[in-house]
Amino acid sequence: MTGNYKTVEWLGDRLLIIDQTRLPQHETYLELADHHQVAEAIRSLWVRGAPAIGVAAAYGIVLGVQKIESRDHKEFLKQYHTVAEELAGTRPTARNLFMAVERLNAAAEAAADILTARNAILAEAEKIQAEEIEATRKIAELGADLINDGDTIMTHCNTGPLATTGYGTALGVIIEAHRRGKRIQVLATETRPLCQGARLTAWELKKEHVPFRLITDSMAGYFLKEARVDMVITGADRIAKNGDTANKIGTYGLAVLAAANKVPFYIAAPSSTFDPELPTGDDIIIEERSPDEVTHQNGKRVAPEGIEACNPAFDVTPGGYITGFITETGIRKLP
Numbered sequence: 001m002t003g004n005y006k007t008v009e010w011l012g013d014r015l016l017i018i019d020q021t022r023l024p025q026h027e028t029y030l031e032l033a034d035h036h037q038v039a040e041a042i043r044s045l046w047v048r049g050a051p052a053i054g055v056a057a058a059y060g061i062v063l064g065v066q067k068i069e070s071r072d073h074k075e076f077l078k079q080y081h082t083v084a085e086e087l088a089g090t091r092p093t094a095r096n097l098f099m100a101v102e103r104l105n106a107a108a109e110a111a112a113d114i115l116t117a118r119n120a121i122l123a124e125a126e127k128i129q130a131e132e133i134e135a136t137r138k139i140a141e142l143g144a145d146l147i148n149d150g151d152t153i154m155t156h157c158n159t160g161p162l163a164t165t166g167y168g169t170a171l172g173v174i175i176e177a178h179r180r181g182k183r184i185q186v187l188a189t190e191t192r193p194l195c196q197g198a199r200l201t202a203w204e205l206k207k208e209h210v211p212f213r214l215i216t217d218s219m220a221g222y223f224l225k226e227a228r229v230d231m232v233i234t235g236a237d238r239i240a241k242n243g244d245t246a247n248k249i250g251t252y253g254l255a256v257l258a259a260a261n262k263v264p265f266y267i268a269a270p271s272s273t274f275d276p277e278l279p280t281g282d283d284i285i286i287e288e289r290s291p292d293e294v295t296h297q298n299g300k301r302v303a304p305e306g307i308e309a310c311n312p313a314f315d316v317t318p319g320g321y322i323t324g325f326i327t328e329t330g331i332r333k334l335p
């Protein structure tokens, strides 16, 4: 399925994750023992990527429920919802997180008694992870058909196994094309301010021996204009009914530049990232992260003291800029 590393693994009473903030220098695994630690892991991006945070949140709820001692069903459900709300409050943009919480809420509410609820909640979390792994396997297979021998593909942020607990989305497509022997080149953007591209995509592509070059975000237009890119593929965090897509900050600019240079722009995402209740991207909540992530690098201040910095973690690309959505059920166009 993936390289010789784990992203999120359920251990029965603890959740094993790789600490993505320490990559690529350190491959550090953490065993999270309660839902507070899982919530912190999602907030701090020790685990990140829309599908991965959905799976982590699901198991975080399971850990929280394991600690509920009440034998009163009503009290149990009350405490269940306190746990679920803590996980739901970690990051606002990725649809997968809320899909997972909603599915576990339904499992908890439908159970006739506490023991049934405990078993149903765990079963649903395991089902979500299994579905995400299978969905990313299919995305990789279907998407790789779009890539031709000799293509140069640009990608943004990190969308590999690290971001999904499975095969990856956009990066899963790229890795599968390479595995099929297609002679591809990848241009991976560094993806400031947290450099998921420079740190995580570079680490994953190097492990898979996929030929790539790391570029700064500001170089993307140059390569798209110089006709040195055959397609752009990125991931997604939330996709509205009309195809408007929230993804890592910088994606919108890439999509506009791709359109201006007539380069196909694909989004690779599982069904769990689509939000059919959302008519357009206008109402997608964009996570605002700490300005320190912009003024500091590796914890060291690089900007002067006392200045203001902005740090929206995502932007929304209008569906009209998106050539197609690579999903586990096929290549979709929206609306």
Ligand SMILES: CSC[C@H]1O[C@H](OP(=O)(O)O)[C@H](O)[C@@H]1O
Residues within 6 Å of the ligand: 048, 049, 050, 051, 156, 157, 158, 159, 160, 163, 164, 168, 169, 170, 196, 234, 235, 236, 237, 247, 248, 249, 313
């Ligand atoms: C395969 S979804 C990955 C998706 O999530 C990333 O955001 P973050 O690193 O902040 O969790 C980025 O938007 C990727 O496209």
